[in-house]
Amino acid sequence: MTETCCRSFSEEQYRDLDKVIAQYQGKPGGLIPVLHQAQLIFGYLPKEIQIRVAEGLNVPLSEVYGVVTFYSFFSQQPRGKHTIGVCLGTACYVKGAADIVEALEEELEIKVGETTANGDFTLMVTRCVGACGLAPVLTVGEDVYGRLTADKIPEVLKHYQKTEA
Amino acid sequence: MKLYRAHVLVCGGAGCLSTGCKAVLDRFTDEIKAHNLEEEVHVVETGCIGTCDLGPVIVIYPEGIFYKEVTPDDVKEIVEEHLLKGRLVTRLLYERPVSGGQIPFYNEIDFFRKQKRIALRNVGMINPEVIEEYIARDGYIALGKVLTQYTPEQVIQVIKDSGLRGRGGAGFPTGLKWEFTMKAPGEEKYVVCNADEGDPGAFMDRSVLEGDPHSVIEAMAIAGYAVGASQGYVYVRAEYPLAVQRLENAIEKARAFGMLGKNILGTAFSFDLEIRVGAGAFVCGEETALLASLEGKRGEPRPKPPFPASQGLWGKPTLINNVETFANIPAIINQGADWFRQIGTKNSPGTKVFALAGKVNNTGLVEVPMGVTLREIIFELGGGIPNHKRFKAAQTGGPSGGCLTEKDLDQPIDYESLVAAGSMMGSGGLIVMDEDNCMVDVARFFLEFTQDESCGKCTPCRIGTKRMLEILIRITQGKGEEKDLELLEELAQTIKNTALCGLGQSAPNPVLSTIQNFRDEYLAHIRDKKCPAKVCRALLQYTISSELCRGCGICARECPEKAISGEPKEPYFINQEACIKCGVCIEKCPFDAISLI
Ligand SMILES: Cc1cc2nc3c(=O)[nH]c(=O)nc-3n(C[C@H](O)[C@H](O)[C@H](O)COP(=O)(O)O)c2cc1C
Ligand code: SF4
Ligand code: SF4
Ligand code: FES
Ligand code: FES
Numbered sequence: 001m002t003e004t005c006c007r008s009f010s011e012e013q014y015r016d017l018d019k020v021i022a023q024y025q026g027k028p029g030g031l032i033p034v035l036h037q038a039q040l041i042f043g044y045l046p047k048e049i050q051i052r053v054a055e056g057l058n059v060p061l062s063e064v065y066g067v068v069t070f071y072s073f074f075s076q077q078p079r080g081k082h083t084i085g086v087c088l089g090t091a092c093y094v095k096g097a098a099d100i101v102e103a104l105e106e107e108l109e110i111k112v113g114e115t116t117a118n119g120d121f122t123l124m125v126t127r128c129v130g131a132c133g134l135a136p137v138l139t140v141g142e143d144v145y146g147r148l149t150a151d152k153i154p155e156v157l158k159h160y161q162k163t164e165a
Numbered sequence: 166m167k168l169y170r171a172h173v174l175v176c177g178g179a180g181c182l183s184t185g186c187k188a189v190l191d192r193f194t195d196e197i198k199a200h201n202l203e204e205e206v207h208v209v210e211t212g213c214i215g216t217c218d219l220g221p222v223i224v225i226y227p228e229g230i231f232y233k234e235v236t237p238d239d240v241k242e243i244v245e246e247h248l249l250k251g252r253l254v255t256r257l258l259y260e261r262p263v264s265g266g267q268i269p270f271y272n273e274i275d276f277f278r279k280q281k282r283i284a285l286r287n288v289g290m291i292n293p294e295v296i297e298e299y300i301a302r303d304g305y306i307a308l309g310k311v312l313t314q315y316t317p318e319q320v321i322q323v324i325k326d327s328g329l330r331g332r333g334g335a336g337f338p339t340g341l342k343w344e345f346t347m348k349a350p351g352e353e354k355y356v357v358c359n360a361d362e363g364d365p366g367a368f369m370d371r372s373v374l375e376g377d378p379h380s381v382i383e384a385m386a387i388a389g390y391a392v393g394a395s396q397g398y399v400y401v402r403a404e405y406p407l408a409v410q411r412l413e414n415a416i417e418k419a420r421a422f423g424m425l426g427k428n429i430l431g432t433a434f435s436f437d438l439e440i441r442v443g444a445g446a447f448v449c450g451e452e453t454a455l456l457a458s459l460e461g462k463r464g465e466p467r468p469k470p471p472f473p474a475s476q477g478l479w480g481k482p483t484l485i486n487n488v489e490t491f492a493n494i495p496a497i498i499n500q501g502a503d504w505f506r507q508i509g510t511k512n513s514p515g516t517k518v519f520a521l522a523g524k525v526n527n528t529g530l531v532e533v534p535m536g537v538t539l540r541e542i543i544f545e546l547g548g549g550i551p552n553h554k555r556f557k558a559a560q561t562g563g564p565s566g567g568c569l570t571e572k573d574l575d576q577p578i579d580y581e582s583l584v585a586a587g588s589m590m591g592s593g594g595l596i597v598m599d600e601d602n603c604m605v606d607v608a609r610f611f612l613e614f615t616q617d618e619s620c621g622k623c624t625p626c627r628i629g630t631k632r633m634l635e636i637l638i639r640i641t642q643g644k645g646e647e648k649d650l651e652l653l654e655e656l657a658q659t660i661k662n663t664a665l666c667g668l669g670q671s672a673p674n675p676v677l678s679t680i681q682n683f684r685d686e687y688l689a690h691i692r693d694k695k696c697p698a699k700v701c702r703a704l705l706q707y708t709i710s711s712e713l714c715r716g717c718g719i720c721a722r723e724c725p726e727k728a729i730s731g732e733p734k735e736p737y738f739i740n741q742e743a744c745i746k747c748g749v750c751i752e753k754c755p756f757d758a759i760s761l762i
Contacts, residue, residue: 028479029441031461036403036442063462070463070620071444073403089365090560090596091522093610127447127614129404130368131180132520132594133217133528142406144183147218 009042016041017049021056031057031067035074044075080115080122082160085139089128092136096149100136101125103150107157120161169207171248172226176289178213178375179368179407180529181220185236189221192240197248206248209298212376214289215529216276219259224271224289231271232257262526262548276527276546281508283516284332284369284492285532288376293411296418299379305424307498308383311390312432317347320391324494326502328514333359333450333487334565334591335667336513336580342484345474346392349482356388356397357459357478357485361443363402363450364563365614367594369518370488372530374401374408377492378415382438384494386429389436392484397436400455402443412440447564447618451666452485454620465622466666487592489518509535513579523559523596526551540574543597554599558682562591564611564618565671567678568604587678589671603700604683605690609637611675615668626669629660633676641701645691650680702746705761711736713758720750720759 020037024030034053039045045068054061068074086092086101101112104123108116115122131137134146138156145156175190193208214222219233225247232243235257246252258267259274268274282288291298299305311320325340346354358381362370373381385397401409416438419425427435441459448454449464456478458464477483493515497505509515513535519542522528526548533542539559543549550556558568567588569576576582580590598607612634619626633656636649657673664670680687689695696704709720709729714736721729721737728744731737739750739759751759 029459029461032444032458033441036444059461066463067461070465071446073443073445087365090563090594090610091366091520091528093365094523094596094598094602094607126404127363127618128365128367129179130362130371131183131217132366132368132522133180133530134183134220135522135528137183144179146180146183 013041014052017052018056021053025057031059031064032071035064035068039074044078046076078115080119082120082140083122083124085124085126085129086112087127087129087131087135087137087139088125089132089135091128091132095135097136099150100138100148100153103153104138107153121157167207169205170227171206173206173208173248174211174214174224174226174289175208176212176214176220176222177210178217178220178289178372180213180217181222182407184220184234186221188237189223189235189240192237193244196240196244200244200249202244202248209292210294211291212288212293213372213530215280215285215531216527217530218528229271230269231259231274233259262551275548276529276531279537279541279546280532281516281534282532283496283505283508284373284380284489284518285377285530286496287380288372288530291377293376293378294414294418296379296415296422299377303499304379304495305383305422307495308386308424309430311387311498312430312434317391317393320387320498321347323498323502324391327497327505328502328512329490329493329497329505330513330580331487332489332493332517332592334562334589336590339486339490342474342486343388343391345472346394346482346484349475351482353481354392354394355478355481355483356385356392356394357455357473357483358385358397358399358488358491359450359452359455359485360399360401360405360408360488361450361455362405362488362592363447363618364565364592364594366522366560366596367520367563367592369520369530369593371405371408372518373488373492374405375411378408378412379419380492380495381412381488382415382419382425384491385438386425386436387494387498388484388486388491390434392482394484395435395437397438398441398459398478399438400441400443400449400459402449403445409440409442416440446620447614448620448666448668451668454666455485456483463620465620466668468665489593510577510579512581517578517590517593519593519595521547521595521597524550524554524599524602525597535579536577538575538577539569542578542595543574547597550597550599554601556597557600557602558598558604558607560588560596560598560607560675561594562589562671562674563594564614565589565667565674566591567674568598568607568682570682587674587681589674601698601700603641603696603698604679604686605637605641605696606698606700608676608679609634609641612637612672615672619668619672623663623665623669625660625663626665626672629656629664630669630672632656633660633673637676640687640690641696642703643690643694643701645687647688647691649691650684650687653680699761705746706741707739707744707746707748707750707759708762709737709739710758710760713756715756715758717755719753719755723749723753725749 050064054064136148137146221235223232258269321343329339330336446464449458451466454464454466473483506514516532518532531546560568573586616630616634621627716734726743728740
């Protein structure tokens with residue numbers, strides 16, 4: 001229980017996870033929903049959490065690991081406070097989404113897949129968020145921004161930088 | 166239900182949410198209260214109305230007036246002018262993209278006028294969170310009818326007679342699939358709704374789930390009754406949180422109203438639903454991979470047969486249909502197979518929802534009878550190509566499909582005609598491209614997508630698509646050779662014949678179809694080292710026109726690589742070896758003397 005190795009997760013977070021595990025114990029097909037909840041609780045899925053899920057659901061750790069690595073939604077690395085997802089779906093691509101990625105990489109001084117030094121932003125690409133009519137589109141958390149151009153990027157980022165200050 | 170003299174429908178679809186429809190909705194509620202109109206005017210938050218690029222969008226009934234790009238500051242005027250004085254707020258009316266002129270009435274706008282809404286019959290018309298609004302539009306009547314008047318065999322007969330085919334891509338006859346599942350031996354069976362909608366550039370299923378979740382719930386219960394299942398699952402992709410939320414809400418309401426759960430509508434039939442959220446893997450849209458994912462495993466496909474209808478979820482007979490397929494069911498039960506057959510074409514009855522996106526004036530969702538032409542969709546509903554550019558191609562079938570060109574514009578669209586044209590129906594994504602899109606680059610884009618999403622289980626897909634991608638990248642970088650085209654076609658055939666699942670088998674399609682239709686464009690990249698659409702950067706050159714250049718020297722000072730040189734007042738030159746194609750010089754030249762060729 002207390003083999004908290006390296007991360008400062010709170011007791012409460014563990015309790016929340018155990019509650020989720022209890023809810024799905026013995027129910028077939030519960031692994032993915034539990035991992036979704038676990039990622040919501042902890043922000044990502046380090047080894048330690050995977051072990052706890054494996055033991056709790058009584059599935060081999062190798063299976064948990066196999067699932068975590070298969071699905072791009074699950075992350076083994078901590079992410080920034082805000083995850084930016086630039087849509088590289090077809091509709092967005094033909095309307096210049098590649099320029100948006102470039103502008104973000106420049107503005108944030110990171111590459112896709114990386115997190116800014118201050119931990120504010122993680123930059124990811126997604127494949128269609130279903131707002132194709134407004135292409136090109138990006139998401140920050142659950143907020144959607146459409147009809148973008150490269151020069152609108154600083155303005156979008158400002159919303160999130162301000163609230164942090 | 167209460168009667169109002171006017172209804173204000175405010176679109177609460179994903180597109181309009183991103184342009185601020187919540188604030189518009191709140192302002193309406195406030196203004197209507199302030200003007201004491203609460204008893205007379207009802208404000209409804211709906212699902213996607215369809216014209217997402219004009220959001221926030223509202224429609225006011227009984228007249229059916231369509232207002233676009235409404236901001237909170239416009240609301241007071243709409244209430245005082247339109248709702249109180251009956252005068253239109255003309256500056257917010259829809260304007261025709263090409264010919265110009267305003268159109269106030271929703272059903273006179275080309276985009277809507279040409280539609281035939283069956284799957285989307287309630288989307289954009291009702292509040293998806295209020296089950297009573299669904300019921301008021303004949304919701305759950307089909308379920309009641311089926312449970313009290315039909316045997317499962319009779320239900321299946323109606324679906325078979327309707328000729329409905331799967332809207333998830335393959336177009337398999339839905340009634341047959343139901344029959345196989347019903348006849349498969351086994352006590353326990355499942356009904357699964359495929360809401361993974363992986364085709365990038367498609368959002369039909371999202372709109373149905375967000376705008377009319379009960380139609381899917383009702384259809385799944387009907388399917389459960391027909392095939393003999395008491396449990397269903399809806400597998401929704403993780404990128405659609407709002408759809409999950411609305412569906413969850415709808416399932417709860419349906420339970421509370423006795424439409425789900427034990428002894429539905431007081432009959433012996435019990436059926437319940439659970440939502441499962443995907444985790445970002447395109448291949449999970451493939452039905453066997455989806456079932457593996459539902460079981461909590463890696464979403465890897467397996468060979469078929471056995472088909473899910475005989476061995477599906479946990480090895481039990483499982484019916485799996487797409488969201489749009491399900492959304493058609495209640496309408497077919499209510500209005501009959503003959504009615505449905507009258508719409509569309511002989512072999513593809515009914516309608517298809519397309520997500521119209523890309524280089525087209527009106528983007529959004531359209532539901533049209535099968536058999537309309539691409540020209541009607543793009544140039545009438547879609548209002549043509551923006552900025553007076555030329556139509557070049559339309560991609561259907563997403564990463565598994567191909568492109569349609571000028572020569573296909575007048576072909577009536579159905580499952581067979583699209584395959585004959587070298588593409589496929591797919592789930593309904595329809596991406597329009599203009600002269601500024603490079604088809605080699607588009608092929609590269611799709612292959613990069615499938616390469617990225619290949620689950621890696623079988624070699625042809627994992628390695629084969631990688632080889633193809635490498636060749637395409639080479640071509641876009643000007644390092645292609647003429648024999649590359651043959652090599653691509655050879656690899657494509659091998660992958661098509663040997664990959665395990667539909668993802669791999671169809672991955673080469675966009676490449677084959679672009680080679681077939683745009684061979685010259687490939688050759689321009691390979692032989693002339695040019696990208697005619699000016700997309701492939703490695704093939705572009707910045708050059709200074711000796712006529713336009715005044716020799717001011719600004720570009721030379723700004724170029725980060727010192728690649729530009731010249732004498733004052735004489736034309737300057739760019740050293741192509743040193744140029745990194747950053748484009749700074751183009752921006753800085755005060756005389757527009759620099760261009761990309
Ligand atoms: C790679 C791949 C991806 C697919 N993605 C989807 C999808 O996102 N949504 C869907 O409904 N069907 C998808 N399908 C088709 C499904 O396998 C299956 O045919 C469909 O869900 C059956 O439903 P229907 O008969 O109602 O169309 C996909 C197939 C393949 C090969
Ligand atoms: S074809 Fe591709 S996606 Fe399908 S099983 Fe093979 S490797 Fe996986
Ligand atoms: S900035 Fe334009 S006009 Fe001036 S030297 Fe360069 S190309 Fe010539
Ligand atoms: S392609 Fe970008 S939102 Fe659909
Ligand atoms: S989201 Fe409002 S019209 Fe599509």
